[in-house]
Amino acid sequence: MSLLEVQSLSKTFGGVAAVAEVSFELEAGHVHSVIGPNGAGKTTLFNLIAGAVRPSGGKVRLDGADITGLAPHVLAERGIGRSFQTPQIFAAMSVAENVMVGRHLRLDRRLLPSLLGMPAVDRANRAARERAQLLLDQVGLGQEADRPAGGLAYGAMKRLEIARALAGDPRLLLLDEPAAGLNPTETAEITALIQAIAAAGVTVVLVEHDMRLVMAVSDHIIVLDSGRKLADGTAAAIRADPAVIAAYLGQAQ
């Protein structure tokens, strides 16, 4: 059974079909990419899978269980993590605290008041801080842990987003344009980071315009165009697909 199954998923905004009857399956342990021109529906597809937007139609199944329309925090508990195309950073909080927020999204808030002031909470916070440090080391921000996050360079914010998503211990990690706005050195670092995350057993779905990155890391590529799925297959099959070349790769490469 595939980890995630998307079946005839649709979302219309007013009259616009942002995602139109899209179906695909994601195999666990693989790196998948979603490519397509601006406005193709890539971010909306992520929003539908992560619960930020409710579908107009269709189904999403995780490990065979219907998760269509569940709230984002429920889906985070089920193991779906994401980063945002525009970094969603709390500028006044420290870099480490931004990562700890990603962990706390998974704690049961109903229990927090009764736990406050108890040694168990101190221990949990210490453990969260130590875990944040490990994740920051992994994304190359270990030295920045105590700095205000608002002072980070853009490329560092993109990596902080990934560390925060990892703090929720996702099985499925959705990364929306992690290399956008990065220079070639930073893009190479992100490429290596994605490969390390996948090697650790996390199933990754990437939205990305950098075709070198996409072709370097992807086991499977889904091509969207005007909300519809144009093709999906291995990187080699997509690269050779005449419809994909005509619609997208021809201009992008």
Ligand SMILES: Nc1ncnc2c1ncn2[C@@H]1O[C@H](COP(=O)(O)OP(=O)(O)O)[C@@H](O)[C@H]1O
């Ligand atoms: N919240 C929204 N309200 C209205 N239209 C939206 C909204 N989000 C996306 N769209 C529209 O849906 C289409 C797909 O957008 P998007 O998913 O952001 O594409 P991509 O990420 O591939 O660039 C676009 O036409 C966009 O304008």
Ligand SMILES: [Mg+2]
């Ligand atoms: Mg987008």
